[in-house]
Amino acid sequence: MSRIGNAPISIPSGVSWSVDKNVVTVKGPKGELKQILDPDMSVKEEDGTIIVARPTNQQRHRAMHGLYRSLINNMVIGVSEGFTKSLELVGVGYRCSNQGQLLELALGYSHPIFFYIPDEVKLETKMEKGSSPTIILSGTDKQLVGQIAAKIRKLRKPEPYKGKGVRFTGEEIRRKAGKTAAK
Numbered sequence: 727m728s729r730i731g732n733a734p735i736s737i738p739s740g741v742s743w744s745v746d747k748n749v750v751t752v753k754g755p756k757g758e759l760k761q762i763l764d765p766d767m768s769v770k771e772e773d774g775t776i777i778v779a780r781p782t783n784q785q786r787h788r789a790m791h792g793l794y795r796s797l798i799n800n801m802v803i804g805v806s807e808g809f810t811k812s813l814e815l816v817g818v819g820y821r822c823s824n825q826g827q828l829l830e831l832a833l834g835y836s837h838p839i840f841f842y843i844p845d846e847v848k849l850e851t852k853m854e855k856g857s858s859p860t861i862i863l864s865g866t867d868k869q870l871v872g873q874i875a876a877k878i879r880k881l882r883k884p885e886p887y888k889g890k891g892v893r894f895t896g897e898e899i900r901r902k903a904g905k906t907a908a909k
Contacts, residue, residue, distance in 0.1 A: 731791030734775035735799045738806045743776065745769050750798055754805025757866045761797050764790050769798070776802075804866035811875040814858040817882075817890035822851045822859045829861065833882040833892070841878060847871055860895070 737743065741754040748763045763769065767790055768779045776798060780791040803809070815822055821832040827849055831839040843849045847865040854860075861878065865871045875894070884891035886902040893899060 729792075731778055731780065731788070731795045733795065734772070734777055735795065735802055736775050737802065741802055741806050743802070750801070752798070752801040752805050754802075756805050756808050759801040759805055759866060761794075761801060763794055766790065767794050769794075800868045804868055808864055808866055809868045809871045810862065810864040811871050812863075812895040813861045813875060813878055813892055814895050815861070815892055816858050816884070817888075820859060820882075820890075821853065822861055823853070824849050824851045829878070831878075831881065834890075839881055841881070843874060844870065847874055 738754075741752065743750065743752045745751075745763075748765050748767075750761045750763055750769060752759050752761075766781050766787060768781075770777050770779070778791060778795040778798065780787040800809075815831075815833070817834060819832060819834060823830050824843075827843045827845060829841040829843055829849060829851070831841065833839060843863070846867060847863050847870060850862040850864075852860040852862070863871050863875055879892045879894065882891045884893045884897075884899045886900060887904055889899045889901060
C-alpha cells in the first residue's frame with residue numbers, strides 16, 4: 727500500500743492544472759511545468775484536490791503511484807512557492823561572482839571555474855565580510871535546481887579534515903582527526 731501515493735494533493739489558489747493524454751501541465755504565478763505520466767497511471771480531481779490512482783497492486787504500479795504523486799506535488803509547490811537551494815564556499819580565497827547567468831568560482835585551483843546556469847533557474851551570489859561566500863539558486867523545477875546545486879558542489883566537495891569546499895547551507899560535515907604529533 728503506497729502511503730505517499732494515496733495522499734491527495736491540495737491545489738493552492740492561483741494554480742491551475744490539466745491532463746492531456748498522459749501529460750500533466752501545472753500553471754501558477756511563478757510559471758508552468760509539464761510532466762509525462764506513465765500510461766497506466768490515472769489522475770483526477772476530487773473536492774479541489776488532485777488524486778493519483780493506480781490500476782493494479784503490482785510492484786511496478788505501486789512504485790509509480792508514489793513517484794508520480796510526488797512529482798505532481800513538487801510541480802504544484804514549484805509554480806506556487808518555488809524552490810531554493812543555498813550553497814556556501816568554505817576556504818581561504820574561495821570566491822564567487824556572477825554576470826547574469828554565468829557563475830565564476832575561485833575554489834583554490836590554478837584557474838577560475840565558469841559555470842553557466844540555465845535560464846529557468848535564478849542565480850544570486852553574496853560576498854559579505856565576516857561570512858562565507860554564498861550561492862543562492864531558486865526556480866520552479868525542484869529537480870533542475872537540485873541537480874545544478876549538486877553539480878556546483880561536485881566542483882570541490884567538502885573535505886573531512888578541515889571542512890574546506892562547497893557545501894549546502896546547514897550541511898553537517900563529518901570531520902576526521904588529523905595526524906598526531908610524533909613523540
